[in-house]
Amino acid sequence: MQKLVSQDRKAFIDDMLKRITESLQLNATRRKLVEERYGAVSKFIEQSEGLFHDARIYAQGSYRLGTTVRPRQGDEFDLDFVVQIDRDWRNVPFNIVYNNFRRLMESNGNWGNLVEPKSRCIQLNYADEFHMDIIPTCTENQFGDKNRIMVPDRAEHNWVISNPEGYALWFEKKYIQQKDIYLHNFYPGMEIRAAQELPKDDPNHLKQPLQHAVQLVKRYRDIYFENRENLAPSSIVLTTLVAQLYNGENSIYDTINKFAQRFNESVAFERQYSRQFHVTNPVLPQEIFTKKWETDPKLFRAFIEFVNSLSQLWRELNEAMGNDLFELLKKSFGTGTFEDAYKKHGEFVAEMRKKEKTGIHRETGMAAGFGAAGVHRDKQNTFDGGRWLK
Amino acid sequence: MRLQQQVIAVHRNWDNWRGKIKYRRILILDGEVRPSAISPLYKVRISFEIGKNPFVKVLSPNLKLYPGKTSLPHVFSDPGSPLCLFWHEFDNTKDLIAETIIKWITWWLFFYEIWAETGEWTGGGTHPDRW
Numbered sequence: 276m277q278k279l280v281s282q283d284r285k286a287f288i289d290d291m292l293k294r295i296t297e298s299l300q301l302n303a304t305r306r307k308l309v310e311e312r313y314g315a316v317s318k319f320i321e322q323s324e325g326l327f328h329d330a331r332i333y334a335q336g337s338y339r340l341g342t343t344v345r346p347r348q349g350d351e352f353d354l355d356f357v358v359q360i361d362r363d364w365r366n367v368p369f370n371i372v373y374n375n376f377r378r379l380m381e382s383n384g385n386w387g388n389l390v391e392p393k394s395r396c397i398q399l400n401y402a403d404e405f406h407m408d409i410i411p412t413c414t415e416n417q418f419g420d421k422n423r424i425m426v427p428d429r430a431e432h433n434w435v436i437s438n439p440e441g442y443a444l445w446f447e448k449k450y451i452q453q454k455d456i457y458l459h460n461f462y463p464g465m466e467i468r469a470a471q472e473l474p475k476d477d478p479n480h481l482k483q484p485l486q487h488a489v490q491l492v493k494r495y496r497d498i499y500f501e502n503r504e505n506l507a508p509s510s511i512v513l514t515t516l517v518a519q520l521y522n523g524e525n526s527i528y529d530t531i532n533k534f535a536q537r538f539n540e541s542v543a544f545e546r547q548y549s550r551q552f553h554v555t556n557p558v559l560p561q562e563i564f565t566k567k568w569e570t571d572p573k574l575f576r577a578f579i580e581f582v583n584s585l586s587q588l589w590r591e592l593n594e595a596m597g598n599d600l601f602e603l604l605k606k607s608f609g610t611g612t613f614e615d616a617y618k619k620h621g622e623f624v625a626e627m628r629k630k631e632k633t634g635i636h637r638e639t640g641m642a643a644g645f646g647a648a649g650v651h652r653d654k655q656n657t658f659d660g661g662r663w664l665k
Numbered sequence: 666m667r668l669q670q671q672v673i674a675v676h677r678n679w680d681n682w683r684g685k686i687k688y689r690r691i692l693i694l695d696g697e698v699r700p701s702a703i704s705p706l707y708k709v710r711i712s713f714e715i716g717k718n719p720f721v722k723v724l725s726p727n728l729k730l731y732p733g734k735t736s737l738p739h740v741f742s743d744p745g746s747p748l749c750l751f752w753h754e755f756d757n758t759k760d761l762i763a764e765t766i767i768k769w770i771t772w773w774l775f776f777y778e779i780w781a782e783t784g785e786w787t788g789g790g791t792h793p794d795r796w
Contacts, residue, residue, distance in 0.1 A: 281701040281775070597705045601782050614783040621779035621787030628772070629789075635768045638680045640698035642775050651678065656769045658776075658790030660739040660749035664718060 279633060279644040280461040281624055285526060288592060289458050289484075290623075292527045294616035295608050296482075296490040300343045301352060305404065309338075309354060312407065316399070319383055320358055326375050327411070331359040335439035340446050341482055342489040342514060347497050352405035355396075357412055357439060359424055364413035369427035369434045376411035394430040412437070422558075441558035449518045450483040457484075457526040463632070485521050488530040489514050492585065494608055499581055506577040512554050512564045519557065528592070535586035542579065551575070628653060666759050668692045668715065674763035682767060690714055694762065700775040707774055711766060718757055719766055721748040728777065731784040738786045738795075739773065748773050752791055 280290045301309065317332045336355035337343045343352060358376065380397050381387045391398040396408040415423040415436060422440040492513050500507035517530070520537040524530040545552045551569050556562035568575040588607055595603055605613045624642070627633050633653045634645035643650045671692055672684040682696040694711040705726055713719040722745050728737060740746040750769040776788030786793075 281703075284702040287701065287703055596703050597778070600703055617779055618783045618785050618787060621776060621783070621785075624775070625787050625789060635771050637678060640679070640681045640696060640700065640767070640771050641702070641704075642700055642771050651768065654754075654765055654768050656750060656754045656765070656772070657752035658739040658750060658769075658773065658786075658788060659752040659792075660741060660790075661792055661795060662742060662749075664720060664741040664743045664747055664749075 277463060277632065277644045278461060278647070279624065279627060279642055280458075280620070282636070282641050282643045283461070285528065286458060286461045287620075288528050289526045290461070290620055291604060291613075291616050292491060293458065293482075293487055294619045295494075295604070295612055296344075296487045297619070298612050298615040299345050299490055299494055299608075301345075301405070305352075308403075309405065309407075312399075312401070313354075313356065315385070316356075316407070316409070320379070323379055325379075326362070326372065327358060327360060327379060329360075331357075333357055333359075333440065335443065337510060337514070339439070339443045340489070340514065341486045342493070342510075344490050344493045344497070344510075347501065354405055354407050355439075356407060356409045357424065358409055359412045359414060361414050361416075363416065364425040364434055367413065369425075369432075370429070372411050372413065373427040373429065376409075380409070395426055395428050395435075436559060438556075438558045442556070445557045446485075446514070446518050449521050450485040450523075455525050463627075484524060484527045484530045485518060487527045488521075488534065489517050491527065491531065491608070492517055492534070494612075495585055495588075496581065498607065498609065499584060500577075506574060508574075508578050508581070509564070515554050515557065515564060519554075528589070531585065532589050532593075535582050535589060538582050539586075628655075631655075666715070666761070668713075671713070671762050674761045675767070678763045679767060682763075692762075694767075696767065696770070698771055698774055700771050700778065704774070704778060709770055709774075711762065711770075713757075713762065716757060718755070719762065720745075721750065721766065721770060722746075723748070723774070729781050731781055734784065738777065738780050739788075739790055 278286070280286045313334070320327050320330055320332060333339070333356065334354070335357050338354045343354075345352065377390065377392055377397055380390050380399070386399055389399045389401060391400050393408065396410040399407040399409065401407070410426055412424040412426050414421060415425050417423065420438075420441065422444070423436065423438050425434040426437045428435045493510055496507055496513060516538065517534050520534050520541070521530060522533065524533055542552045553568065554564045556564060568578070588603065591603055592600065601613065601617070631653065632645055634643050634650035635641070635653065636643045637649050637651055645652055668686050668690070672686065675682050675684045675694055679696070681698060682694055684692060684694040686692055692711075692713040694713070696709045696711070698707045698709055699705070700707070707726070708724040709721065710724055711719050711721050730737065737746050739749045741749050748770065750766060750773055755765050772788060776786055780786045
């Protein structure tokens with residue numbers, strides 16, 4: 276016996292939040308296109324002669340973490356990749372590595388003309404919805420950690436340290452133990468899948484509450500700071516903070532609820548000791564992501580107000596019914612995004628009904644999963660209309 | 666099927682529906698339906714005479730149209746826009762309302778709520794492009 280997702284308030288809200296993130300990320304077609312292009316670029320680099328032959332190539336950032344969010348109008352998805360070689364960076368000037376990589380990319384007949392040099396990366400600017408940022412790097416070779424890399428930074432005129440794969444593993448460790456996902460009780464087949472190892476590019480329905488929560492907080496940031504983007508926190512700050520404050524909550528709703536609560540507690544704790552609250556890189560602790568909060572206090576104030584607003588929204592979501600609930604979701608995540616999500620919710624329930632997994636509760640008349648006490652078996656029908664009754 | 670049997674079946678199976686027979690030939694069934702956990706409570710009335718199709722009307726709250734639409738989905742053209750719940754699945758001479766119409770009302774309300782917010786009827790039925 277499986278309950279229907281619409282008969283449980285907590286499941287309904289999580290189902291809607293999950294579907295909202297679905298329409299915010301790359302769709303299946305785009306994802307396939309990214310994989311194809313990524314595959315072609317990797318193959319080309321690996322087969323090239325010289326410095327980058329046999330390089331290790333991998334995704335980093337939100338694409339690696341499964342937390343991409345469609346930017347607001349006009350902007351493109353930004354997908355980041357690392358090309359890592361095992362040369363001793365101390366003996367190679369940073370600009371040699373960068374320029375060699377740039378020339379290599381420009382030499383390709385298919386995408387050479389899409390190359391745009393940036394401060395740290397080579398950008399491939401495709402004509403459609405997304406671009407790829409690729410950074411050429413060397414293994415740092417200290418502390419025996421293969422994931423620590425040195426990145427040529429043209430603005431800094433030097434090598435700078437980074438550890439995107441270490442960060443991704445840290446992020447995964449935050450949720451990988453989580454098998455008991457609330458929503459999975461409402462999707463047939465999910466009980467089995469949850470126990471298996473998740474694929475790297477897991478489609479949205481297999482994601483974890485933490486990943487969905489990060490996507491939603493990022494989207495809420497984009498809407499909350501619209502027209503005052505200069506005050507908006509970066510994605511790495513949000514992602515790190517949400518993951519740091521995550522403690523195995525089994526629903527998207529609870530994850531964000533606890534995030535807001537624990538954030539306020541952490542700020543209050545630091546304040547006791549007259550210390551500024553900071554977000555640092557969990558795998559490179561000397562890197563403080565929020566240095567500007569100290570030099571420009573209005574940024575920190577704006578961040579506190581942002582979290583308070585999210586917290587207020589979460590309280591309201593927990594109580595609102597019907598239209599009020601829908602208005603909150605529209606206002607917070609965008610009308611089109613909400614409509615898309617609600618329509619998919621309807622299609623999902625219709626599918627459950629077609630598979631004869633539904634019934635009607637005898638006390639309330641509520642649509643329900645069939646098999647529980649007090650639920651009558653459903654009966655199929657064909658809605659008609661458009662003529663006269665008599 | 667006598668009207669009395671219809672009333673008995675409704676009372677036996679549903680706590681949220683009450684029926685009475687008027688003028689010995691008209692069955693009135695009043696129900697309170699909450700189609701999902703986040704839905705309001707809808708008051709619905711079914712009026713039925715043997716040999717005719719049931720007239721099903723949502724009494725409250727007022728139903729709303731998705732912006733740009735001029736009619737509710739899956740309703741008859743009669744005044745009061747009675748719900749059109751079936752194509753051929755109900756035989757008005759022998760089928761029990763308790764086993765058919767009452768279940769379909771829940772689903773009509775369920776999919777109406779989505780239609781009112783998205784403009785799309787996801788519940789299946791005839792004329793898929795019409796609504």
